[in-house]
Amino acid sequence: MKVEMPGQIRSGxxxxxxxxxxxxxxxxxxxxxxxxxxxxxSMTLQEARTRxxxxxxxxxxxxxxxxxFRFDGKEAPAFGExxxxxxxxxxxxxxxxSHTSLEIDSGNNFPHSSGIASSASAMGALALCLVxxxxxxxxxxxxxxxxxxxxFIARLGSGSASRSIYTHYALWGxxxxxxxxxxxYAIPVKDFNDDFLDIRDSILxxxxxxxxxxxxxxxxxxxxxxxxxxxxxxxxENLDQLHTAMKEGDWQGFINIVEEEALTLHxxxxxxxxxxxxxxxxxxxxxxxxxxxxxxxxxxxxxSLDAGANVHLLYAGVDAGEVESFISSELxxxxxxxxxxxxxxxxxxxxxxxxxxx
Ligand code: DP6
Numbered sequence: 569m570k571v572e573m574p575g576q577i578r579s580g581x582x583x584x585x586x587x588x589x590x591x592x593x594x595x596x597x598x599x600x601x602x603x604x605x606x607x608x609x610s611m612t613l614q615e616a617r618t619r620x621x622x623x624x625x626x627x628x629x630x631x632x633x634x635x636x637f638r639f640d641g642k643e644a645p646a647f648g649e650x651x652x653x654x655x656x657x658x659x660x661x662x663x664x665x666s667h668t669s670l671e672i673d674s675g676n677n678f679p680h681s682s683g684i685a686s687s688a689s690a691m692g693a694l695a696l697c698l699v700x701x702x703x704x705x706x707x708x709x710x711x712x713x714x715x716x717x718x719x720f721i722a723r724l725g726s727g728s729a730s731r732s733i734y735t736h737y738a739l740w741g742x743x744x745x746x747x748x749x750x751x752x753y754a755i756p757v758k759d760f761n762d763d764f765l766d767i768r769d770s771i772l773x774x775x776x777x778x779x780x781x782x783x784x785x786x787x788x789x790x791x792x793x794x795x796x797x798x799x800x801x802x803x804x805e806n807l808d809q810l811h812t813a814m815k816e817g818d819w820q821g822f823i824n825i826v827e828e829e830a831l832t833l834h835x836x837x838x839x840x841x842x843x844x845x846x847x848x849x850x851x852x853x854x855x856x857x858x859x860x861x862x863x864x865x866x867x868x869x870x871x872s873l874d875a876g877a878n879v880h881l882l883y884a885g886v887d888a889g890e891v892e893s894f895i896s897s898e899l900x901x902x903x904x905x906x907x908x909x910x911x912x913x914x915x916x917x918x919x920x921x922x923x924x925x926x
Contacts, residue, residue, distance in 0.1 A: 573628055573664070578705050583621035583920030586692035587613045588678075589732050590769055590872055590880050592826045593807045594833045595740065597790035597800065602723050603751045605790065606803035607741025609810060610731040611767060611882075614914030616678040618689035621920065622697045623671040626664055626705055634669040641675070651694070654725045661721060662702055672697075678909065679776070687783070691725030692718075692732035696917055719753040726783075730754040735916035736765070737814075743807060761817030766885030766913060772899055773907035774850040775877040781837075781844055786875055789840035799836055803829075819884070823862075823870030826882065830873040837875065848877040850902035855879065857898050867891065885912065 589610040597605035635655065637648035651672065659665045674693065676686055699718045703709050709717070715733050723730035723740070731738035731754040739746055740754035748755055790796050806825045813821030837844050851873075858871050858881065869883035869891055881899070883891045900906045 572706075573667070574626075574705060575628055577625070577627050579623070579625040580701070580704055581621065581623045582697060582700050582704070583619065584693050584696035584700065584917055585617050585619045585920065586689050586696060586732050586917040587914045588616040588618075588686065588689040589613055589728065589738070590874070591728065591731075592737075592829060592872065593803055593810060594829050595727050596787065596833055596836055597793075597796060598727060598787045602727055604727060604741045605796075606800045607739060607743040607749065607807055608728075608731070608803070609737060609739045609757060609807055610728070611737055611769070612732060612735060612914040612916055613769060613911045615911045616676075616689060616909070618674060618676050618686065618693040619920070620672065620674040620690070620693035620697050622673075622694075622701065624668055624701050626668045628667055630667055632669060633666060636671045638671075638673045639675060641673070647674075654691075654694075658698070658721055658724050661717075661724075662698055664702055664705055665698075668701075687726040688728040688732045691729035692722045692917060695719070695722035695725065695729065696733070696919075700919070716753050716755075719755075723753060727787075728783075733917060736760075736913055739807075743804070745808060745811060757811075757814075760814040763817045763819065763884065764814050764822070764913075768881075768883050768885055768888055768891070769872075769911045769913075770881045770883075770891075770895060771909040771911065772854055772879040772881060772895070772903050773909065774848050774854070774879065774902060774904060776904055776907070779876055780846060781875070783875060786837060786840070789842075790836065792841050793836060793839060795836065795839055799832060802832065819868045823868070823882070826872050827870050830871060833875065834873060846876050847873075851877045851879060854881075854899055854902050861894055861898070865890075 589612045591608050591610045593609040595604050595608035635652055637644055637651050639647050655665055695718045719730045719733040730740045734756035737757040738754045739749055739757050742751050743749045806829060810825045834847060837846055855871055862869055867887055872880040872882060
């Protein structure tokens with residue numbers, strides 16, 4: 569599409585805060601161009617957020633695009649390089665970028681390597697800033713389109729980031745169940761039972777060391793994994809079943825699928841060539857104790873895992889008191905320095921200077 573560039577110099581300053589998310593149906597395996605091999609569905613978090621501010625200066629006719637990137641107030645050349653490459657990649661979708669100098673300031677309110685996906689919140693926040701910049705320069709966009717474009721741009725930075733744009737739950741990837749779903753952006757998932765409005769996610773930090781394999785390397789290993797096709801079929805089936813469970817308020821069905829997804833993700837990593845084991849002995853102990861506690865008490869709780877050793881303990885907000893006691897008495901001992909990060913279903917991104925969330 570040909571975009572009409574304005575004739576005048578424009579400059580401005582704006583910011584967005586964007587949360588991370590935890591995938592319930594996992595994205596693991598992709599095609600070139602950040603196209604997922606299967607649809608994924610995630611829960612948006614609330615507390616774990618990246619806050620990004622940009623100062624932009626758009627000078628038409630001048631092919632100059634300086635970039636300055638600071639993380640936590642300091643110059644961050646390694647991150648900066650990744651951002652530079654990302655900006656180049658998205659230029660066809662945001663043509664203003666070829667005439668725009670940017671100063672980007674970013675920071676997380678959660679620790680690195682804590683088992684919380686920081687690329688999701690970081691790329692989400694940056695994408696929202698860039699699409700708002702485009703809106704300020706070219707004129708306003710319809711709200712749904714604004715968030716869809718932000719999700720599309722975020723996906724090109726990191727697949728899971730496409731899902732961080734929406735409140736509560738989001739789906740990324742084409743599925744016949746959702747007419748407007750797409751492999752190129754995520755959409756909000758709204759038809760779920762009220763029981764799933766308040767889900768807590770206590771992240772049990774077993775090991776805070778940086779990841780042994782990057783997600784990108786992990787996705788690539790799926791190309792040679794003998795179980796890949798079966799996994800993609802399983803993800804599609806699990807998505808249908810999870811959606812049904814969420815609509816019907818079927819907690820048992822929900823947790824069975826979420827746990828299967830977590831274990832399959834690790835099974836895929838273990839059976840890769842080369843294979844990797846990202847769980848630690850403490851991870852397995854926690855998983856077993858969670859299942860035993862559930863069996864004994866019938867309480868609504870279960871686990872998810874990311875590509876690492878830390879455990880996301882998911883439970884219903886109404887049971888928070890009892891589950892907190894369970895965490896303190898039985899699980900904290902497996903956590904590094906007793907670290908547990910408490911989060912819950914979130915309201916989505918927030919524009920700086922705006923009280924309203926997405
Ligand atoms: C295990 O989104 O980090 O968290 O697209 O290469 O940046 P890239 O990968 P990324 O992969 C996320 C993998 C996961 C599962 C998920 O979030 O769906």
